[in-house]
Amino acid sequence: MFSAILIEKGHAGQTATVTNLDEAALPDGDVTIDVEYSTLNYKDGLAITAKSPVVRKFPMVPGIDLAGVVTDSTHADWKKGDLVVLNGWGVGETHWGGLSQRARLNGDWLVPLPSVFTSRQAMAIGTAGYTASLCVDALLNHGVRPEQGEVLVTGATGGVGSVAVALLAKAGFKVAAATGKATEAEYLRRLGAATVIDRSELGSAGRPMQKERWAGVVDSVGSHTLANACAQTRYGGAVAACGLAQGMDFPASVAPFILRGVSLLGVDSVMAPAGPRLAAWDRLARDLGVQALDVIAEEIALADAIAAADRFLDGKVRGRIVVDVNR
Template sequence: MFSALLIEKGETGQTVSLTRLDEADLPDGDVGIEVEYSTLNYKDGLAITGASPVVRSFPMVPGIDLAGVVTDSAHADWHKGDRVVLNGWGVGENHWGGLAQRARLDGDWLVPLPPAFTARQAMAIGTAGYTASLCVGALLEHGVRPEQGEILVTGATGGVGGVAIALLTKAGFTVAAATGNASQAEYLQQLGAVSVLDRAEFSEPGRPLQKERWAGVIDSVGSHTLANACAQTRYGGTVAACGLAQGMDFPASVAPFILRGVSLLGIDSVRAPRTVRTTAWDRLARDLDVDALEAIAQEVGLSEAIAAAGRLMEGEVRGRVVVDVNR
């Protein structure tokens, strides 16, 4: 038997509870895992609170991330005792996820836990930090360099934003952080942001072309924020879009793309192949200061995760929430 969060749906709607399950209840998969840590992402908050119908089948164990140890494997790449990380692949949506002490998964979804990180540190990074690494990699691969100018990071106090700032600073970039919480300015500066901007500058409708400010942008917000960021990007600059905290819409014009040669790159973290994932985790292991993780992360036990998900959806959480599934 093991402990897990379980989302169920009945005639009166969705419920979520901390419960005990049997390993025989686990879904199909060729790798069994003893989970050490998971985390709470925005998508987990949506799933647990029921704020959006991200869960595709019921009952469901939420948690799109996990780090742990292989207990048994029928997959050629993994053996008992291997330390692994899982991000995405629909886990926590249509396949039982990481907010439990046990998991059974498809071995093709896993990557090795980098030796530089403990399981807790890997979950302080989680999908948010892994996505930030994908974004930084995309900017670099598209030719963005520190000497070309500032990089704007929107949603800066979120998990993607915090890790993106730290990675960009390590790579030599000058970073401007946009946030709706002015009280977090010192925290963002500790991560490496040179300037902290009010998100209100970006969150309302703006002109199709605005003053050129940014050599590159990492945006986890979408909607008007993404549109304004594109409108302010310098000639030949690059915008990496990976989130929709403000909305799924993109109320923009083609002007930045056809008059300034701006590139808009879509960043998918859910179905990225293992080679791409491994490269992103290698960058994190090489360039992310583990001390920065302590500033970014806070820890809760599995029994506290439901309440923490509610706070996350209310915008009351800074950085990353690590979940110790064994307490």
């Protein structure tokens, strides 16, 4: 038997409870894992609270991230005792996920736990940090360099934003962090932000072309914030877009793209192939100090994750929530 959060749907609607399950209930897969830590992400919050139809199949164990130890494998790449990490691949939506003491998965979805991180530290990074690393790689691969000017990170106190600030600062950039939480300015400076701006500067409708400010942008917010970020990006700069915290809409003009040569780089972390995943985790292992993880992460027990989902969606969480599934 093992404990997990189980989402079920009945006549009265959707419910989420911590439940004891038999291993025979696990879905098909060629790798079985004893999960050590998971996380709580925005998508997990939506799944647990039923505020968005994230779950596509019932019953479902949520949790788009996990880190743990392989206990059984018929996959060629993995053997008993291997330390592994999972991010995305529809886990927690169509396949049972990481908010559980045990998981059975497709071995193609796994990456090795970098030796510099513990399972807990890997989950302090989680999908949010891995996505941030994909965004930084996208900007650098496009040719954005520190000498070209300041870079902007929106949603900076969130999981993606927090790690993006730290990684960009490590890469030598002067980072401007946009947040609606003025009390978190010191937190952002500890991560490496040079300046902190109020998100209200970006959150409302703005002109199609604005004063050039940013050599590059990491945006996890979308909507007017993304549109204004593009309108303020310097000639030849790039914007890496990976989220929709403000909204899925993009009320923008083509002007920055055709008059300033700005590039909008879409970043998907869920179905990213192995090459970019491994490169992103390599960057995290090389450039993200464990001291930053101590600043970013808050730890809770599995039993606390359901209540924490509402707090997460209400914007009352800073950085990352790590879930110890074994307490």
